Amino acid sequence: MKYYLTTPIYYVNAAPHIGHTYTTIAADVIRRFKRMQGYEAVLTTGTDEHGQKVERAARAAGKTPQEFTDLISAEFRKQWQTLGLGIDRFMRTSDPRHHAVVRMLFERCLKNGYIYKGAYTGPYCVYDELYVGDAQAGDPCPDCGRPMETVTEENLFFRLSAFQERLLELYEQQPGFIQPEVRRNEVISFVKQGLSDLSISRTTIKWGIPVPGEDRHVFYVWFDALTTYMSAVAGEDRWPADLHLIGKEILRFHAIYWPAFLMAAGLPLPRQVFAHGWLLFEQDKMSKSRGNIVRAEPIRRVMGIDGLRYFLLREIVFGQDGGFSYDALVGRYNSDLANGLGNLVSRTLKMIQDYRAGVAPSSAGTGESEIASLARETVEAVIAAFENFEFSRGLEALWALLSAVDKLIVERAPWVLVKKPDGESRAQLDATLYTAAEVLRIAALLLAPILPESAARIWQQLGMKHSLDSAQLEECRWGQLAPGQMIGALGPVFPRLEAAKAIAEMRALEVEETARQAALLGGRPAAPQPQPAEKISIEDFAKVEMRVGVVLTAARVKGADKLLHMTVDLGEREPRSIVAGIAEAYAPGQLVGRKVVIAANLQPRKVRGVLSDGMVVAASPEGGKPVLVGFLEDVPVGARLT
Ligand code: MSP
Numbered sequence: 001m002k003y004y005l006t007t008p009i010y011y012v013n014a015a016p017h018i019g020h021t022y023t024t025i026a027a028d029v030i031r032r033f034k035r036m037q038g039y040e041a042v043l044t045t046g047t048d049e050h051g052q053k054v055e056r057a058a059r060a061a062g063k064t065p066q067e068f069t070d071l072i073s074a075e076f077r078k079q080w081q082t083l084g085l086g087i088d089r090f091m092r093t094s095d096p097r098h099h100a101v102v103r104m105l106f107e108r109c110l111k112n113g114y115i116y117k118g119a120y121t122g123p124y125c126v127y128d129e130l131y132v133g134d135a136q137a138g139d140p141c142p143d144c145g146r147p148m149e150t151v152t153e154e155n156l157f158f159r160l161s162a163f164q165e166r167l168l169e170l171y172e173q174q175p176g177f178i179q180p181e182v183r184r185n186e187v188i189s190f191v192k193q194g195l196s197d198l199s200i201s202r203t204t205i206k207w208g209i210p211v212p213g214e215d216r217h218v219f220y221v222w223f224d225a226l227t228t229y230m231s232a233v234a235g236e237d238r239w240p241a242d243l244h245l246i247g248k249e250i251l252r253f254h255a256i257y258w259p260a261f262l263m264a265a266g267l268p269l270p271r272q273v274f275a276h277g278w279l280l281f282e283q284d285k286m287s288k289s290r291g292n293i294v295r296a297e298p299i300r301r302v303m304g305i306d307g308l309r310y311f312l313l314r315e316i317v318f319g320q321d322g323g324f325s326y327d328a329l330v331g332r333y334n335s336d337l338a339n340g341l342g343n344l345v346s347r348t349l350k351m352i353q354d355y356r357a358g359v360a361p362s363s364a365g366t367g368e369s370e371i372a373s374l375a376r377e378t379v380e381a382v383i384a385a386f387e388n389f390e391f392s393r394g395l396e397a398l399w400a401l402l403s404a405v406d407k408l409i410v411e412r413a414p415w416v417l418v419k420k421p422d423g424e425s426r427a428q429l430d431a432t433l434y435t436a437a438e439v440l441r442i443a444a445l446l447l448a449p450i451l452p453e454s455a456a457r458i459w460q461q462l463g464m465k466h467s468l469d470s471a472q473l474e475e476c477r478w479g480q481l482a483p484g485q486m487i488g489a490l491g492p493v494f495p496r497l498e499a500a501k502a503i504a505e506m507r508a509l510e511v512e513e514t515a516r517q518a519a520l521l522g523g524r525p526a527a528p529q530p531q532p533a534e535k536i537s538i539e540d541f542a543k544v545e546m547r548v549g550v551v552l553t554a555a556r557v558k559g560a561d562k563l564l565h566m567t568v569d570l571g572e573r574e575p576r577s578i579v580a581g582i583a584e585a586y587a588p589g590q591l592v593g594r595k596v597v598i599a600a601n602l603q604p605r606k607v608r609g610v611l612s613d614g615m616v617v618a619a620s621p622e623g624g625k626p627v628l629v630g631f632l633e634d635v636p637v638g639a640r641l642t
Helices: 018-036 052-060 065-082 096-111 160-173 181-192 221-226 248-265 296-303 305-315 326-356 370-387 391-412 423-447 452-461 499-520 538-542
Strands: 002-011 040-048 089-092 115-125 149-158 214-219 243-247 273-276 279-281 546-556 564-569 576-580 595-599 605-607 610-612
Touching (some): 002 018, 018 040, 018 065, 018 243, 018 305, 040 221, 096 248, 221 248, 296 326, 370 391, 370 423
Parallel strands (some): 243 273
Antiparallel strands (some): 546 595
16 A cells, blocks of 8 residues: 655745744654555655746855755755654755656647647746736735736746636545645635636746757746656656645645646646645744744754644644744643643553552453543544544544543542552552553554654653554554563653743744854845836936825735735825735734825726725835835825925
8 A cells, every 4th residue: 555645845945944844744744644554655855946036046145056956955855854754755856857757747748739839928926936917017926015027938838728627527526636625615716717828938047947849948837846746756656646735825736737737648646635724923924035934943952853743733723824932832842741641651650660560560351441442432533633634633632531541540549559458459550550551552653643752752661562663553452552561761751841941942043043044045035136226317206196195994805915905095085996015014904094105196907806096105125024104204195205
């Protein structure tokens, strides 16, 4: 039985941070879980190395693209090793073996009549490498909010429009193809609106895979990147993938473009795309461009990798967005791991050591106990939850079993039983200690995918002879802890952390790690460099009418994370409808009543179907969020800026 899963291949214009780690940890959990179910599970990750952003980042770092990508790709690989993640294949898009597979995919699509040549002129976001249909140059990119540039290119187009029906059929016939459900519905309604053909080559970029027979063209990064999932296992009997695990922002590429490319090429489709949510930091998506990232390494050094793994999978419902904070991280660790599981392990094993000379007692009668039947139900519930990637639900069920054992220990009071010499008390003491130890054995098995290092420590302390690495989930059946077995050497599994001290240490290490990564990247972030502006006459400047307005209403634009729709009073008869790419910097509520500056005589246009009659003036610091222009003194509505 084979199981093949992938993470996204990460861009090399940023060094690894906890967002990348989140997906890769989840993939590692699934890989370990599948292996414990008897699958030969293989996990692919890698680095996405082509495109203009990388070209620019390399230039800013004073390196060639190849030198630059070698460095950052190695950084990703090293990070996954340090964190103990089970990566089986690591593919780089600059690897010639990958190029061959991209060419093969293209040639099959070409032969089947799905590629044609056409010209494209229009706005393009260099940062996101995204063409935007209904926009103009200078408009904010609907994804990142940065101003777009106009490009004209002769491109090769992929006939995406031919796949609308077939894609809808796929989603219909295989409801599990896109998960979770809410994401599936989003994709279905998007595809139902109709699909435009997709440009899959670029002539403006050099750093990419050359298109066969078209000297000046390189492949569009997504045509190139998605194919990594196949090239990583080329020559093995492993395709199609069982699972592509991704963040929700790249769902369209995976759920629409990728199956369409494969259909066009006549190749088998992956079985599932699962899009998880974002890790947020103070309500905002963590990302390099927002400058609010945290790295995993400082956390690992202070609390161990299992503390982070547990937090990410227990605190956040997999599939939904979830907040990260050091307080919550350390809080969870202390409450659930140090005080919860860790404490249960140490008290149970200490009692076996003290009251039974370190020998696992008789299991007589325990199989029929309430805890044993709760354990059976829990095993089923946890496995079912993990099968559906509902990690937090599975962990919750397991912790309910651990609490029941805690309660049993308090009720039975082994420290009292041990003082009674009668046979019944002895039997009760044995049953209690066996039950607690057996639950811990089962817990170690169920937790092995989530907490590999600590579960192995619990396993050893229980005196288990075979390694947890080779254990299978069927060993969760009650009663496999052998009476008479000597327990191992005891030691703390989750030492309690002093919160303030641990957080201060993590923060200090985070500063060091940030500096180390910045040095690696050559200091400058990979954002587009501002072009020197052309000089204009005062008359030209006077053509721009900038006026002071007050925001009357503000609301997010549906389906565009960066856009806000506002109505702004400029002292005219009617307020203006204005769309601006500032939703990540300002909540709607912060804007109402605020004075803003509007470029008021621009041609009105539609942004995402909403009228924008004017442009809000803001500073756009490189790599940061937009900052609205404002005044220190009060200025009347309608006043003109000259
Ligand atoms: N190179 C593309 C993917 C190509 S796949 C064929 C890309 N790379 S990326 O470096 O930007 O990585 C994006 C992925 O990193 C997300 O899809 C998600 O898996 C992970 N995350 C990055 N930041 C994240 C959060 N703040 N929260 C959760 N996951 C995050 O897109």
